[in-house]
Amino acid sequence: MRRIVVKASIATVLSIAASLGLAMSIIPLLGGVVDGNAWLMTVLCPLLIAFPASAYQFWQHERLRTARDEIGRLHGELTRAHAALAQRARRDGMTGLLNRESFFGDASRLSAQDEGGALLVVDADHFKTINDRFGHPAGDAALLAITAAMKGVLRKGDLCGRIGGEEFAIYLPGTTDAETRVIAERLRAAVAAVRFEAPDGTQVPLSVSIGGARAGPGRNFEQVMTEADRLLYKAKRRGRDRVAFAGRVAQAA
Incomplete structure (x- = not known):
């Protein structure tokens, strides 16, 4: 005024x-x-x-x-x-990772532009047992522990999404086969190193099985996903807590 x-x-x-x-x-x-x-x-x-x-x-x-x-x-x-x-x-409500639709959309676009990269499909081992024995809240806590372990390994620019109940997918841009195997093994080891405790105090071992496939220009992303998924189940059949990539299964140390 x-x-x-x-x-x-x-x-x-x-x-x-x-x-x-x-x-x-x-x-x-x-x-x-x-x-x-x-x-x-x-x-x-x-x-x-x-x-x-x-x-x-x-x-x-x-x-x-x-x-x-x-x-x-x-x-x-x-x-x-x-x-x-x-x-x-775009985010999974519990883990904060990309949800299934957002991950596949982003990874598909990135792989089409990327000179070389890889897709990893990660599945928590024996997860149903955790839910059945200790309840779903304990299962959720286990998923969050797995998520935190993986985030500690992934590089800036890597895409990570939750694509199912206990299943994750990771796109690694610009990696060679050797680099992909190293990162996948670090992911597996990071989860295996988690000391997870159930509500009753029971120490519950956590582990993941990982299947990986080469991605990039000229490769249909759905086919890459199918291949990575097939290798994931190969790792599962070989005993879990393993990495399978390009026909090779790396056992847990």
């Missing part, structure tokens, strides 16, 4: 100055005399008209500016909320 009064006062002073200037230049040209009444009118009329008119105009301008600022603020909040919701829709 103070700013409006100051602006209106300045506008009024300028109006009075303009009115005085016109009176002093025009009235003599018309043969009149600028007397007391003329002086009074040149000051009083701008004062009575210019101040309220300019004050109202500046008030309206302030209202519009405030409204624009508020609209801008709300638009920013809506944009951030929309982005947060969109990001949340």
Whole structure:
């Protein structure tokens, strides 16, 4: 309000100055005399008209500016909320990893552009036993422990998603076969090193089986997924807690 009064006062002073200037230049040209009444009118009329008119105009301008600022603020909040919701829709609610649809979409696009990469399918071993013996909350805690162990191994730029109840998928961009085997083995070892305790205090060993397949340009991603899945079950059949990649099964140490 103070700013409006100051602006209106300045506008009024300028109006009075303009009115005085016109009176002093025009009235003599018309043969009149600028007397007391003329002086009074040149000051009083701008004062009575210019101040309220300019004050109202500046008030309206302030209202519009405030409204624009508020609209801008709300638009920013809506944009951030929309982005947060969109990001949340891409994530698995429990682990925070990419959900199945988002992972396959991102990995498929990345593999089509990548000069060389690999897909790993990771499955928690004997997970049904944990759920049946200790309950689903313990199973959820085990999945979170597995997720944390894998995150500690993965590099920046690697994609990781939860694609089933206890099944995960990882896309490793720009890796050779040798690098892929090393990362897969580190994932397996990191999970095996977890010391997981059930609610009753029982120490429950955790392990994962991993199947991997080469991805990249010219390879259909669905076929890559099928191959990785086939190798996963090969690792399962060989005793679990193993990595199977390109026809080779690496046993747990």
